[in-house]
Amino acid sequence: MKKGPRLLVSTVIFLIILAGAVFAAMLVTERKSSYEKNASFFQEAKADHLDVLFIGSSHVINGINPLVLYENYGITSYNLGGHGSLLQESYWQLIRALQYCKPDYVVVDAYMLEKNYKYLDKCYEDTPEDERKTSIEQLHLNMDAYPLSRLKIAAINDLIEDKDIRNQFLFNFIVYHDRWKELEGSDFKRLTGTMNTNSAMGAEMRYLVKTDVDEYPQCEEGQVLDEHTVGEEYLMKIIDECQRDGIGILVTYLPFSAETKDQIAANTAEAVAERYGVPCINMLKEDGIIDEATDLNDHGHLNVNGATKVTNRIGEWFSQNADLADHRGDGDYSKWDELAADFHEELDDMLLSGNDIRCELNLLMRDDVSSIVYVNTESEAFHDEGIKHLISRLSGTDGIEMASATEGPYILIKDAAYGKYEACGMETIENAATAMGELTYIPIEKNFRLLYPSSDEEVNYLYDDTHYDEDIQILIYDNNSGEILTHLYYEPEQTEYVSTK
Structure with a gap:
């Protein structure tokens, strides 16, 4: 072969190898969060498996659980919410998603409707620089x-x-090329196609519990924003797009500790929906959907229990107002059954870990969980309004308050099959039917109490030489066999309770 052709072939091979290396470097150095969150969307959209799309901010990511919607109503959906997403980004998220699928319904949450700036890198003139950078960074998700x-x-x-x-988003190697020092083994899984992906159809559940309730002045009935905002404009564009494409549209305003300005924005969302003749669920106005002392992770975001309640509220609306298919039992949707089972396993893992007392008491509220909660005499918990409220929600009575008046002790047996038993102060419980068998409880004195099978007084579930004086004990047992799955102990440390398991 002559030198010229040989050089040409070598050059082509070199360029192919170079392009491959650059492409591989791009895949490795990119942050994976966007791919992890959206990978299942592309798969399910391609399979025409998505009946509903959810769009909005982190209120949506943390507040809507597609697996609960599927398990309880058979509706398949994807959570396309983005952290910090304003309505203009939600609009473009929808437009991009519609290139891959056509759902029966779109649910758009109108949080931050009052925002009145167009560009995410500009925000308001007085917006701190770190908030501008966060706004840009969150768009990458x-x-x-x-x-x-x-x-x-x-x-x-x-x-x-x-x-x-703009170039950072169009050619994101510009912003990610210097991530070499941050790389972990998981970054290379993008090359092999084994990258971890979001297992909750785009949702992210939170587990902490904010028990102190923020209170804000109520806005006037029907009060709306004084000006037409960019947020309002893009909500209108989202509705226009859905109506033009023959897609059902539901506007929501999910619940949280809403300031007065948020209440006014929610009213404005209702007004926009009414103008277009589309339904709107303003959950700030609906009593009983969530309990702000148990169902929030923080001021603005729902925890897993709150998300379940809100998702069920939306599921109920669909069951009453839309003719959506129930895909449960359909073999083509077996992946959804597997993911729902994985979610329950995640709940079980969190429940049995018991690291946070408030999280633990909140998870005990599940109907399928059997547990025993014991609060020691003179416990600091009797002076903790958050813990008392969680226990009161768990028991369904004011027994913990009665026990608090006498400094305890207190016990609650919550059995998934047989019901609840409660004793305050020096009250006893005799022969309570549970999956563990019949149980008897007798308080003797501080740090000494009896809880034993009625047939075997030698056993005492509430006494251990190394844990006899802990403030709170929680036992979780199997609903069928009665086997104790975990025994958790908590004691106060400064202003918080810590696990001593």
Whole structure:
């Protein structure tokens, strides 16, 4: 072969290898969060398995659980919410998603409707620089997973003003190329196709419990925003898009500790929906959906119990107002059954770990959990309003308050099959039917109490030489066999309870 052709072939091979190396470097160095969150969306959209799309901010990510919606109502959905997503980003998230599927319904949450700036890299004039950077960084979660296209370019041009920042989203190797020092083994799984992906159809459940309730002045009935905002404009565009495409639309305002401005924004969302003749569920106005002292992870986000309640509220609305297929039992949707089972396993793991007392008491509220909660005489818990409220919700009575008046002790037996038994102060419980067999409880004195099988007084479930003086004990047992799955102990440390298991 002559030198010229040989050189040409060598050059082509070199360029192919170089391009492959650069491409591999791009895959490895990219942050994986967007791909992890959205991988199942592309798979389920391709299989035409998505009846509902949820869009909105982190209120949606943490507040809507597609696996609960499937398990309880048979409805398949994907949570496309993004952390910090304003309604203009939710609009573009929807437009991009509709390139891959056409759902029967779109549910859009109108949180941050009052925001009145267009570009995420500009915000308001007095917005701190770190908040601007966070706004830009959060956009990557929803944006990175979508390939470069004219639609993606249009979205970036509409959301970002600075051309250099735009390039970071269109060619994100620009922003990720220096991640070499951060790389972990999981980063290389993108090359092998074994990367971990979101197992809750885009949702992210939170488990902590905020028990102190924030209170804000109520806005006037029907009060709406004084100005037409960018957020309102994009909510209208989302509704327009769905109506034009023949897609059902439901507007929501999910519950949290809402400030007055949030209440006004929620009213405005209702007004926009009414103007378009579309339904709106303003959950700030609906009593009984959540308990702010048990169902919030923090001021603005629901925890897993709150998300379940809100998801069920939406599921009920669909069952009454929409003709959506029930896919439960359909072999084509077996993946959904597997993911729902994985979610229950995650709940069980959190329950049995018992690291946080408030999280633990909240998870005990599940109907399928059998447990025993004991609070020692003179426990600090009798002066902790948050813990008392959680126990009161668990028991369904004010027994913990009665015990508190006399400094205890207190016990609650909650059996999934046989019901609940409660004793306050020096009250006893005799022959309580449970999956563990019949149980008898007798308080003797501080740090000494009896809880034993009625047939075997030699056993005492509430006494252990190394844990005799802990403030709180929690036993969780199997609903069928009665086997004790875990025995948790808690004692106060400064202002919080810690596990001493």
